[in-house]
Amino acid sequence: MDKLRISQIQFSASHIPNLNAKILEQNFKKTLKFKPHLICTPECSNIITNDKNFLILNASYQNECPVLKMAKDFAKKNKVNINLGSLLLKVNNNRKLVNRSFFIDNNGVIKKTYDKIHMFDVKINNKEKHQESSLFKAGKKIIYAKINNIKLGMTICYDLRFPNLYRQLAKRDCSIILVPAAFTRPTGKDHWEILNRSRAIENNVFIVATGMCGNHHMKRKTFGHSLLVDPWGKIVISTKNKPTILNSTINISDVKKIRKKIPSLKYD
Numbered sequence: 001m002d003k004l005r006i007s008q009i010q011f012s013a014s015h016i017p018n019l020n021a022k023i024l025e026q027n028f029k030k031t032l033k034f035k036p037h038l039i040c041t042p043e044c045s046n047i048i049t050n051d052k053n054f055l056i057l058n059a060s061y062q063n064e065c066p067v068l069k070m071a072k073d074f075a076k077k078n079k080v081n082i083n084l085g086s087l088l089l090k091v092n093n094n095r096k097l098v099n100r101s102f103f104i105d106n107n108g109v110i111k112k113t114y115d116k117i118h119m120f121d122v123k124i125n126n127k128e129k130h131q132e133s134s135l136f137k138a139g140k141k142i143i144y145a146k147i148n149n150i151k152l153g154m155t156i157c158y159d160l161r162f163p164n165l166y167r168q169l170a171k172r173d174c175s176i177i178l179v180p181a182a183f184t185r186p187t188g189k190d191h192w193e194i195l196n197r198s199r200a201i202e203n204n205v206f207i208v209a210t211g212m213c214g215n216h217h218m219k220r221k222t223f224g225h226s227l228l229v230d231p232w233g234k235i236v237i238s239t240k241n242k243p244t245i246l247n248s249t250i251n252i253s254d255v256k257k258i259r260k261k262i263p264s265l266k267y268d
Contacts, residue, residue, distance in 0.1 A: 001149070001150065003252070004147065006038045008245065009028070010210060010224055011042070012215070013044055017047050017065065028074050037080065040082075041084050041180065043156055043180045044088060048182060048212065048216045048217065056090075061092070062089050067084065068087060075106055081103070084102040085101055085181070088136075101115075101116070103152070115138070116132075116136070116156040120157065132158075152176045152177070153174035153176070154178055155169070156181070167202070169203075169205075175252050175255040177208070178210075179208065179209040181211045184223060192225055196209045196227060200231060204231040206229065209228070212224070223241060224241035227246075228250070
């Protein structure tokens, strides 16, 4: 397989997991005309809110998550791979949640899960602060999934600011790195595009960055602007801050060609 068809679903999630399962299923159905090999969704695909207590009460356990159940059923029925960018989930015997990305194969089987390694602990301005480490348990493992022989590195949102993770994935021969996100607007406006293009250029990989968009529960706002960047750093496709489905066909052999032109990975 050399050509890969990818559908990126940028949507505006609610604070109700069952409702997000319905919204995503409608969007998944819309991609079928394009016949994607892979469907990608943003970070926080099951629930998004600024209210920590609400999140702790209303996040599901993995085996009870309506978004995960729907995605597995859809993948199996329609023979398509799905990356649920991330789900915010409760874990047995742990006070903290996990921010977990899922790679579901075209038989509806969860093949890989990746827990976000880098916690978003920042003070952007006087109005906007985030302290993910108080709420989430950080992951420790570098993870990639496969479609046939194509390796896809798994990352989430704030990971984008840590180039070493992307280097490690490129060193493991990933041709694509997935960046589901729920970026803030102030940082998104200034950093989102340049960070994604930088990671693509440094590692000669395709970056598939799928963003959450819109206004959410308790005044949470996200940046959207999903994009797909080729290994030369060119934007193949992008959008603004409204619900959109981006469909792209990428040529995996471009990765090898560009790594031959600029063999920086080899000498690192």
